[in-house]
Amino acid sequence: xxxxxxxxxxxxxxxxxxxxxxxxxxxxxxxxxxxxxxxxxxxxxxxxxxxxxxxxxxxxxxxxxxxxxxxxxxxxxxxxxxxxxxxxxxxxxxxxxxxxxxxxxxxxxxxxxxxxxxxxxxxxxxxxxxxxxxxxxxxxxxxxxxxxxxxxxxxxxxxxxxxxxxxxxxxxxxxxxxxxxxxxxxxxxxxxxxxxxxxxxxxxxxxxxxxxxxxxxxxxxxxxxxxxxxxxxxxxxxxxxxxxxxxxxxxxxxxxxxxxxxxxxxxxxxxxxxxxxxxxxxxxxxxxxxxxxxxxxxxxxxxxxxxxxxxxxxxxxxxxxxxxxxxxxxxxxxxxxxxxxxxxxxxxxxxxxxxxxxxxxxxxxxxxxxxxxxxxxxxxxxxxxxxxxxxxxxxxxxxxxxxxxxxxxxxxxxxxxxxxxxxxxxxxxxxxxxxxxxxxxxxxxxxxxxxxxxxxxxxxxxxxxxxxxxxxxx
Amino acid sequence: xxxxxxxxxxxxxxxxxxxxxxxxxxxxxxxxxxxxxxxxxxxxxxxxxxxxxxxxxxxxxxxxxxxxxxxxxxxxxxxxxxxxxxxxxxxxxxxxxxxxxxxxxxxxxxxxxxxxxxxxxxxxxxxxxxxxxxxxxxxxxxxxxxxxxxxxxxxxxxxxxxxxxxxxxxxxxxxxxxxxxxxxxxxxxxxxxxxxxxxxxxxxxxxxxxxxxxxxxxxxxxxxxxxxxxxxxxxxxxxxxxxxxxxxxxxxxxxxxxxxxxxxxxxxxxxxxxxxxxxxxxxxxxxxxxxxxxxxxxxxxxxxxxxxxxxxxxxxxxxxxxxxxxxxxxxxxxxxxxxxxxxxxxxxxxxxxxxxxxxxxxxxxxxxxxxxxxxxxxxxxxxxxxxxxxxxxxxxxxxxxxxxxxxxxxxxxxxxxxxxxxxxxxxxxxxxxxxxxxxxxxxxxxxxxxxxxxxxxxx
Numbered sequence: 001x002x003x004x005x006x007x008x009x010x011x012x013x014x015x016x017x018x019x020x021x022x023x024x025x026x027x028x029x030x031x032x033x034x035x036x037x038x039x040x041x042x043x044x045x046x047x048x049x050x051x052x053x054x055x056x057x058x059x060x061x062x063x064x065x066x067x068x069x070x071x072x073x074x075x076x077x078x079x080x081x082x083x084x085x086x087x088x089x090x091x092x093x094x095x096x097x098x099x100x101x102x103x104x105x106x107x108x109x110x111x112x113x114x115x116x117x118x119x120x121x122x123x124x125x126x127x128x129x130x131x132x133x134x135x136x137x138x139x140x141x142x143x144x145x146x147x148x149x150x151x152x153x154x155x156x157x158x159x160x161x162x163x164x165x166x167x168x169x170x171x172x173x174x175x176x177x178x179x180x181x182x183x184x185x186x187x188x189x190x191x192x193x194x195x196x197x198x199x200x201x202x203x204x205x206x207x208x209x210x211x212x213x214x215x216x217x218x219x220x221x222x223x224x225x226x227x228x229x230x231x232x233x234x235x236x237x238x239x240x241x242x243x244x245x246x247x248x249x250x251x252x253x254x255x256x257x258x259x260x261x262x263x264x265x266x267x268x269x270x271x272x273x274x275x276x277x278x279x280x281x282x283x284x285x286x287x288x289x290x291x292x293x294x295x296x297x298x299x300x301x302x303x304x305x306x307x308x309x310x311x312x313x314x315x316x317x318x319x320x321x322x323x324x325x326x327x328x329x330x331x332x333x334x335x336x337x338x339x340x341x342x343x344x345x346x347x348x349x350x351x352x353x354x355x356x357x358x359x360x361x362x363x364x365x366x367x368x369x370x371x372x373x374x375x376x377x378x379x380x381x382x383x384x385x386x387x388x389x390x391x392x393x394x395x396x397x398x399x400x401x402x403x404x405x406x407x408x409x410x411x412x413x414x415x416x417x418x419x420x421x422x423x424x425x426x427x428x429x430x431x432x433x434x435x436x437x438x439x440x441x442x443x444x445x446x447x448x449x450x451x452x453x454x455x456x457x458x459x460x461x462x463x464x465x466x467x468x469x470x471x472x473x474x
Numbered sequence: 475x476x477x478x479x480x481x482x483x484x485x486x487x488x489x490x491x492x493x494x495x496x497x498x499x500x501x502x503x504x505x506x507x508x509x510x511x512x513x514x515x516x517x518x519x520x521x522x523x524x525x526x527x528x529x530x531x532x533x534x535x536x537x538x539x540x541x542x543x544x545x546x547x548x549x550x551x552x553x554x555x556x557x558x559x560x561x562x563x564x565x566x567x568x569x570x571x572x573x574x575x576x577x578x579x580x581x582x583x584x585x586x587x588x589x590x591x592x593x594x595x596x597x598x599x600x601x602x603x604x605x606x607x608x609x610x611x612x613x614x615x616x617x618x619x620x621x622x623x624x625x626x627x628x629x630x631x632x633x634x635x636x637x638x639x640x641x642x643x644x645x646x647x648x649x650x651x652x653x654x655x656x657x658x659x660x661x662x663x664x665x666x667x668x669x670x671x672x673x674x675x676x677x678x679x680x681x682x683x684x685x686x687x688x689x690x691x692x693x694x695x696x697x698x699x700x701x702x703x704x705x706x707x708x709x710x711x712x713x714x715x716x717x718x719x720x721x722x723x724x725x726x727x728x729x730x731x732x733x734x735x736x737x738x739x740x741x742x743x744x745x746x747x748x749x750x751x752x753x754x755x756x757x758x759x760x761x762x763x764x765x766x767x768x769x770x771x772x773x774x775x776x777x778x779x780x781x782x783x784x785x786x787x788x789x790x791x792x793x794x795x796x797x798x799x800x801x802x803x804x805x806x807x808x809x810x811x812x813x814x815x816x817x818x819x820x821x822x823x824x825x826x827x828x829x830x831x832x833x834x835x836x837x838x839x840x841x842x843x844x845x846x847x848x849x850x851x852x853x854x855x856x857x858x859x860x861x862x863x864x865x866x867x868x869x870x871x872x873x874x875x876x877x878x879x880x881x882x883x884x885x886x887x888x889x890x891x892x893x894x895x896x897x898x899x900x901x902x903x904x905x906x907x908x909x910x911x912x913x914x915x916x917x918x919x920x921x922x923x924x925x926x927x928x929x930x931x932x933x
Contacts, residue, residue, distance in 0.1 A: 033896030084828045085857035114857040114909075117902060118825075122854070309822055314803060316826040318793040318819065346818035372821065372855040373897075378847070418895070 028165075029130040031122065031407075032414040038421035044435040045417040049169040050409060051446035052162075054304070054341065054366035054396030056175055059186055060158040063402070068150050069101035070142070072401040073128065074108070076311055077120040077370060083313045085114040105142045112137055119370040123407030130165060130406050149403070161402040162190065166409045169443065170452055172240045172396070174304075179213030179467065182235045188459045192452065194243035194304060195235050197292045200228065201246035201285040205270050213467050219271065221263040225291060236299035238458035240450040241339070242292055245306040246285070252307065252325040255286045256332060262287035293333055302337040302449055304364070307344035307351070309371055323351050330358045337449060339393065343368040348379040356386050362449065363387065366396020369411040376412075380419040384429070384437065393449070394441030416441060496597040496876075498589060499883035505890045511904040512886045516636035517878060518915035519629075521712075521773070521810065521835035521865030523643050526655060527625040530870070535616035537571045538563065539870035540591040540604070543780055544839050548582035549575055550782045572609050579604055586839045590876030597632060597879070598872050626659060628871035633878045636912065637921060638866065639709045641665055641773075648682030651704035657928035661921070663712040663773060664704050666761045669697065670715040670754040676739055688740065690732040690756075697760060705768040707927035709919040710808065711761055714775035715754070721776065721794040723755045725801065731756035762802055771806040771918055773833070776820070777813040778840055793819050799827045806918065808862070812837045817848045825856045831918065832856070834910075835865020838880040849888040853898065853906060862918075863910030885910060 034042060058066075066072070074082070074095070083092060091107040098104055115121050116136070128134045132148035134141045152160070162168045174194045175183045182193040199205070207218050207227070214230045216223065246252075266284045269276040296303050307323040310316040323344035330338060341364045344351040348368075355361045363383055368376045383392050395412040397405040420437055423429035429437070446452070501509060541549070541562070550559050558574040566574075582588045583603065595601040599615035601608045629635045641663045646652055650668065654660045668674070676687050676696075683699040685692055715721075735753050738745040765772050776792040779785040792813035799807060808831045813820035817837075824832045832852065837845045852861050864881040866874035889903040898906070915921070 031897065033894070036895050081825070081857055084825060085859055086828065111857070113905075114859040117853060117898065117906070118857060119854050122897075310826060313826060313828055315800060316823070317796055318822070346822040348818075372825075372851055374847070374851040374854045375818065375821075 029126050029410065030414060031126060031411045032418055036421070037414070037417045038424045038431065038434070040431045041420045041424060041434045041438065042417050045413050045420075045438045045442070046167075048413075048439055048442045049167055050395055050413075050442045051450070051452060052166075052168050052171045052395055052397055052405070052409070053339075053364060053393045053446050053450070054398050055171040055173045055405070056398065056400045057158070057171060057173055057191070057402055057405075058175070058400065059183075059191075060155065061186065063158065064153060064155070067099065068146050068153065069099075070104045070108075070146075071096070072149075072403055073124045073137075074104075075400065078115070078118075078124050079108075080311065080313050081115040081118045081120045082108050082111045085111040087111045101146055102142060105137070105139070109137075109139070119373045119411065122373070123370045123404055123411060126407035126410045127404045130410070131161065131403060158187065158402050159190065161406060166406050168405070168409065169447075170456075172446075172450060174243050177466075179209045180234075181231045182239055184463045184466065188463070189456050192238070192240045192450070192455050192459065193235070194241045195231065195239045195296075195301070197242050197289070198245045200288045200292060201244065201250065203249055203281060207270060215467075221259065221266045221287075224266065224270070224288075228288070228291060228295065232295045232299060234464045236295075236301065238455050238463070239299075239301060240452070240455050241302040241304045242296045243304040243306075244289060244292070246289070247306045247308075247321040248310060249320075250282060250285065251320050252305070252322060254289050254326075254329060255283070256290055256328070257283050257287040259287065293329065293336055297333065297336050300451070302339055302362075304339045304341055306342065307340040308342045308347060309345045309367075321347075323347055323354060327354070330354065330361055334360055336360055337362065339364045339449075341366050341396070342371065342398075343376065343379050345371050345375060348375060349382065352379065352382045352386050355383075355391050362391050362393055362445075364393045364396065365412065366393070367398035369395070369415055370408050373411055373415060377415050377419060380416060381422070384419060384423060389437050389440045390445050390448075392441045393446050413442070496593045496879060497883060498593060498880045499887050503890065504883065504886035505893055505900060505903070507900050508889055508893070508903050508907065509886055512882050512907050512911070513634070515882075515908055515911045516630075516634055517864050517881075517911045518862075518919070518921060519635045519638040519864055519866055519874070519878070520808070520833055520862045520915050520919070521867050522638040522640045522874060523867065523869050524625075524638065524640055524660070524871060524874070525869055527622070528655070530624065531620060531622065533620075535613045535620065536566070536568050537575070537604075537609075539616075539872045540595055541571075541575060542587075542591075542868055542870060542873045544587035544836075544868075545582065545585075545591045546575075547780060547782055548585040548587050549578040552578045552581035554578040556782065568609060568613055572604070572606075576604075576606070586842045586880065589842075590839055590873060590880060593876035593879050594872040597875055598628070625871055626656065628875060630659060633871070633875040634882075635659075635874070635878060636916075637661055637925070638874070639663055639919065641712045641714075644668070645678065648678030648680075649703075650700050651708050653932055654707075654928050657707075657925050661707070661709045661919075661924050661928060662704075663710045664700065664708045664765075664770070666711050666758070667714045667775075669757050669761070670713065670719070672718055672750060674739060690728060690735045693735060693739075693757075694760060697757070698764065701761075701764045701768060703933045705764075705770065707924055707930075707933065708770060709921070709924050710771040710773045711765045712773040712775075713758060713761070714810075715758070716775045716777075716790040717779060718789070719751060719754065720789050721774070721791060723758050723795075723798060724752065725759060725797075726752045726756040728756065762798065762805055766802060766805045769920070771808050771831075773808040773810060775810050777811040777816060778836075787816075790816075791819075792816055792823060796823065796827075799823070799830055803829055805829060806831065808833050808918075810835055810865075811840065811867075812845065812848050814840050814844060817844060818851075821848070821851050821855050824852075824860050831860050831862060831914075833862040833865060834881065835862070836867035838864075838884055839867070839877055842880070842884065846884055846888050849885060850892060853889070853892055858906050858909045859914055859917075861910045862915050863907075882911070 095107050134145045173191050176196050177183050181195045185191045210227050214227050216227050218224050265280050268274045308321050323340045337360050339362045355363045397408045399405050420434040424434050546559050599612050601612045639661050642665045645668050651662045651664045679696050680687050683696040685696050687693050731753050734749045737743045777790050809820050810833050820832050824830045866877045868874045892898040
């Protein structure tokens with residue numbers, strides 16, 4: 001989703017009493033009525049240890065220091081639906097500025113009834129019910145909810161949520177340390193990382209942080225290539241993919257620009273900081289993304305690209321995120337493996353068509369089940385009828401907070417089970433085939449595409465060392 | 475004086491309100507608790523082109539109220555010659571009308587528009603279908619039923635419509651809105667599309683405003699005069715220029731538009747399409763600003779073109795409007811016709827932009843499968859206060875009934891399916907149905923205030 005996820009600073013955490021009875025539930029909280037699902041398919045789907053192809057989760061030590069308020073349930077997606085339902089600009093500002101979760105609730109309580117059935121909100125409701133035993137957000141449930149969160153918020157909470165409750169094998173996380181393109185983690189094996197190349201396509205490219213971090217100075221495009229190479233050398237063996245979200249600020253048409261054309265523009269724009277036309281800037285960005293793709297191919301890294309819907313409100317330009325604009329890349333790099341993310345929502349039929357036609361294009365459901373559950377069901381039905389079983393990545397939470405991943409994976413599991421159950425019921429699929437599809441979509445395709453076992457081995461052999469440089473100051 | 479239709483019903487002369495009501499979907503397919511709620515809702519109908527009741531009473535009974543342009547378009551799509559369709563819409567005896575359509579009706583009777591036609595025939599005139607043998611009884615039944623009070627009886631009591639918002643297809647003597655004969659039932663939009671016509675003539679508007687136009691600033695005063703005159707009682711402004719141009723509206727400055735306006739409309743010189751569009755762009759931006767000042771929502775035709783054999787989908791793309799949504803965050807935009815067939819884009823836009831609403835007007839007559847799917851999408855993707863569930867978009871109340879019946883049944887069916895899947899409780903489904911069919915429109919279009927203003931008589 002959003003290229004920049006920074007939690008607003010708070011003055012202090014709110015205090016709440018401990019709950020007398022920590023929430024427990026014998027059967028998992030479900031999205032769908034189990035009677036609409038084939039029991040064999042449902043049981044298989046429940047058993048699968050998911051590979052979650054896209055998250056922005058913090059390290060647990062960061063989570064444990066965060067204030068205990070409603071931000072973890074609303075930021076950013078659910079909050080966007082509350083804004084769409086009519087939350088005033090004044091209340092929007094206050095929500096993230098206040099230190100008091102009850103005050104936060106007072107700001108949004110009027111809009112919550114209109115927004116509580118969207119996919120974003122449904123994920124929240126499922127999560128709080130399963131994890132904390134609270135069925136909905138109401139005046140009387142806010143304090144007990146936060147008390148239950150506080151009671152659970154101890155070392156091990158991430159594993160409890162992600163492994164025990166969500167039954168997730170590994171999360172592929174898009175997050176980086178300051179100045180770096182990926183993150184060193186205290187949760188190896190559970191967390192694996194993308195190399196985030198979006199900033200190389202930033203309109204306000206600032207090389208100083210990268211120069212400091214790498215110890216390489218940049219005075220030409222050739223130097224800049226060396227810096228990029230340095231990062232690929234640092235992370236290439238244990239990163240799972242490269243990730244680019246530049247559709248948030250520019251179209252996805254990447255021209256294949258020769259280096260001799262890009263070099264003088266790069267120097268003018270990024271080094272001499274002279275005024276350049278947007279088209280010139282795009283030339284330099286195009287060159288850099290092509291270069292990153294070539295490096296990704298060298299390291300066998302898939303290429304994840306944000307396509308489709310923009311998180312947040314009030315600025316989306318649909319011309320920027322069209323998956324069909326990526327076709328020249330699909331043709332030019334047959335050996336690359338492309339993952340257009342988020343079903344390219346709402347252009348998912350284009351994506352299915354492209355994934356059917358191009359061997360090197362995969363359908364990635366990350367974020368999609370909560371953007372629009374019905375569209376995701378529709379796309380899953382299309383995938384089942386149109387694509388080989390190894391072309392779909394069925395789940396990526398795309399969250400910054402682990403708690404809400406539960407609700408999202410619940411919708412994904414139940415949604416996939418529903419689509420496969422319908423096909424079994426219609427006689428279009430045997431139960432055995434349905435079980436195979438479920439495993440492929442939720443786990444095996446991602447295990448293979450991202451070479452999870454190899455990456456874990458590389459991670460176990462030692463993560464890159466820290467760089468003794470000050471963090472990049474925004 | 476003709477007897478009121480209500481009296482004829484009371485005397486049993488006209489057999490309205492049959493025991494077995496016309497229905498699109500089997501009532502068994504809809505959750506009973508939800509169906510009860512949906513049947514009880516008095517719909518706020520966001521969009522109609524209804525002629526006045528006086529005009530209707532002056533008509534000879536014919537097939538037009540059932541084979542309204544949408545059904546007629548399906549017949550043309552099935553193969554009926556366009557010249558026959560044009561003749562059909564003129565003053566033609568019923569026998570001749572039936573002769574022109576009978577070979578094509580069997581192909582089109584199950585299209586959504588054909589279904590609406592049959593629902594109207596059945597509910598109002600006790601005729602289950604159009605056949606050689608039913609045309610005569612139909613005409614007789616119409617002669618009996620279409621009496622003073624027909625609109626109230628058809629819309630309010632039979633279709634369960636609280637009020638309808640009407641969009642004048644053509645300006646009346648340079649006026650973009652009109653005085654309602656029944657402000658409780660019929661409210662009007664300010665129709666700004668004529669101001670964006672490619673063959674715009676200034677004279678009627680000059681005359682209506684009493685302002686002679688010798689430049690863009692005069693034109694602005696003329697437009698402002700319309701807003702002053704109708705702004706307090708109109709429910710919205712409405713623009714359907716997607717029928718003749720794209721929805722990409724550049725923000726043209728007044729000093730750029732003024733010389734082009736003079737060249738095109740005052741000196742009547744040849745202008746390029748781009749020059750003409752620049753004037754239209756300026757005009758629509760000006761109308762949006764005026765609408766925002768008066769808190770009038772901006773209704774925009776997006777998606778499918780009525781009639782046949784000319785549609786250019788590049789004209790009606792809802793995503794082209796995003797720059798307006800960004801530029802006018804205080805303005806409330808109502809995207810008509812679910813942008814069909816670009817309804818997926820419309821869901822995404824209404825989810826992302828707080829100032830965008832989706833409107834199912836006309837949609838149930840276009841594609842029932844797409845609209846059912848769209849409804850399910852809306853439930854899961856956008857807050858429940860962002861959807862208007864019904865607008866008939868018809869010229870006749872009988873046909874509006876058929877459409878309203880399909881909207882009630884369609885929403886009932888889609889919400890029942892979601893309940894069955896465990897995605898909605900019955901209470902949630904009832905709340906959504908009420909909001910979509912009534913409450914959202916009552917609030918957005920400030921119906922009570924508009925009624926009060928409209929009751930004041932001539933503006």
